[in-house]
Amino acid sequence: MLTGECICALQGGERGTIKPKANFDAEQDAAALKKAIDGFGTNEKIVIEILTTRSSAQRQLICKAYEKATSRINLYQSDGMELLMIQSMSWFAGTKDKVLIEIFASRSNQQIKALSDVYFKETKKQLTAALEREVSGDYSKALLLLALGKRDESTTVDVNKAREDAKTLYNAGEKKWGTDESKFIEILCKKSIPHLRQTVIEYKNISGKTLQQSIEGEMSGDLENLLVAVVKCVKSVPGYFAELLHESMKGAGTDESTLTRIMVSRSEIDLLDIRAEFKKLYGHSLLSAIKSDLSGDQCECVKAICGGDD
Numbered sequence: 633m634l635t636g637e638c639i640c641a642l643q644g645g646e647r648g649t650i651k652p653k654a655n656f657d658a659e660q661d662a663a664a665l666k667k668a669i670d671g672f673g674t675n676e677k678i679v680i681e682i683l684t685t686r687s688s689a690q691r692q693l694i695c696k697a698y699e700k701a702t703s704r705i706n707l708y709q710s711d712g713m714e715l716l717m718i719q720s721m722s723w724f725a726g727t728k729d730k731v732l733i734e735i736f737a738s739r740s741n742q743q744i745k746a747l748s749d750v751y752f753k754e755t756k757k758q759l760t761a762a763l764e765r766e767v768s769g770d771y772s773k774a775l776l777l778l779a780l781g782k783r784d785e786s787t788t789v790d791v792n793k794a795r796e797d798a799k800t801l802y803n804a805g806e807k808k809w810g811t812d813e814s815k816f817i818e819i820l821c822k823k824s825i826p827h828l829r830q831t832v833i834e835y836k837n838i839s840g841k842t843l844q845q846s847i848e849g850e851m852s853g854d855l856e857n858l859l860v861a862v863v864k865c866v867k868s869v870p871g872y873f874a875e876l877l878h879e880s881m882k883g884a885g886t887d888e889s890t891l892t893r894i895m896v897s898r899s900e901i902d903l904l905d906i907r908a909e910f911k912k913l914y915g916h917s918l919l920s921a922i923k924s925d926l927s928g929d930q931c932e933c934v935k936a937i938c939g940g941d942d
Contacts, residue, residue: 640753648900649907649939652687653747661686662697676929684936687900731893734876736778737871739860744781770813771854778820778862784824791834794827798834801846806839811850820862828866870905873898874913879907881925888930895937907942917942 662680667863668675683691739747751759760779767775797819804815820828835843844863847856864872873894880887880894910918921939922934 638802647902647904648898649903649937650687650899651837652690653685656690656693657684658690658693658697659701661761662696662701665694665698666702670771676932680929680933680936684933721836727767729857730890732763732767732775733854733858734890734894736775737858738865738872740782741781741785744779748779748781758920767854768819769855771858773814774817774821774855774858777817778858783822784827786824787826789826789830791830794830795834795838796830797823797827797922798838801831801835802838805846805850806841813851813855816847816851816859820859826868828863832863832866868909870902871909871913873902873906874909874918877918878921881921885926892934895934899937899939903937903939907940911942 664678665682668678682694686694735747736744751757751762755762760776763776763779764772797921800815801819804812819831823831834842835841835846839846841849844860847859847863851859861872864875876890877894880890894906895903907918910921914921919935919938921937922931926934
C-alpha cells in the first residue's frame with residue numbers, strides 16, 4: 633500500500649505551489665488540528681488552512697505529533713483529513729494500470745528509486761517483483777524497464793544517433809507489416825529524455841506522422857497507453873499532467889481520484905508549470921476549472937492546493 637503522502641514526498645521542486653512553512657511547529661499544528669476535529673463537527677477551514685500550507689514532510693511530522701498527543705487513531709483517518717490526503721491505494725486494484733502508467737511514464741530515475749524505497753519500507757516487498765507478478769506481455773517488459781529507474785541520464789544529444797533511432801522505430805512500425813514492439817520498448821524506455829526529444833523530431837521528418845500517431849496506429853491496450861504517455865512526457869511532463877487534469881474534469885462527473893492524486897503529488901514539484909500548460913492548452917485557468925467542477929470542502933481544499941489563478 634502506498635499513500636498519496638508518500639508519492640508526494642518523493643521529490644520536491646522549485647515550481648510547486650506548496651512550500652515548507654517557516655517557523656514550523658508540528659506540536660502546535662497537531663494541537664490546532666485536534667481542536668478543529670474534536671467536538672461537534674469538524675472545523676474544515678482550519679484543517680484545510682493547515683494542511684495546504686505545510687510541505688509533505690511537515691505533514692508527516694504533524695501526523696506523528698498528533699498520534700503522540702492523542703494516543704488514538706492515525707490522524708489520516710480522522711474526520712476532515714481526507715480533504716487533503718489521498719486514501720491509501722492498492723496498487724493492484726481497480727484502475728491499477730492507469731495509475732501505474734501515470735507514475736512510471738512521468739518520473740525520473742531519482743523519483744522512481746525513492747518510490748521503490750518507500751514501497752519496500754511499507755510492504756517489505758520489492759516493487760519490481762510485485763509488478764512482475766501482476767502484469768504480463770510487452771506491457772510488462774516496458775513497465776519493468778521504467779520501474780528499474782535506469783534510464784540514460786546523459787544530457788548531450790547526437791542528432792545522427794537520434795535520427796538512427798527514429799529510422800529504427802519507423803522500420804519497426806510504419807514501414808513493415810506488423811510491429812516489432814521490442815524496438816519501441818528498448819528505445820522509449822531506456823534512452824535519455826533529451827535524446828528522445830530529438831528522436832521525436834527526426835521521426836516526424838522521416839515518417840510524416842508524429843511518433844504518438846504511429847504508436848496509436850500500430851499498438852493497442854496498456855502497451856499503447858504506456859508508450860504514448862512516455863512520448864507525451866518526453867515532450868512536456870507538465871503538459872501531460874495538464875491533459876490528465878482536464879480529462880478528469882471533462883464531461884459528466886469528475887474523476888476525483890485522478891484529480892486529487894495529481895494535485896497532491898505535483899503540489900511540491902511542478903504544479904505552477906502544470907497550471908501554465910493548462911491555461912495554454914485549454915484557454916482557461918486550472919483554478920476556474922476546479923471551481924466549476926467541484927463544490928464544498930473538497931473544492932476549497934483543491935483550490936488551496938492549486939495556489940492561485942492564471
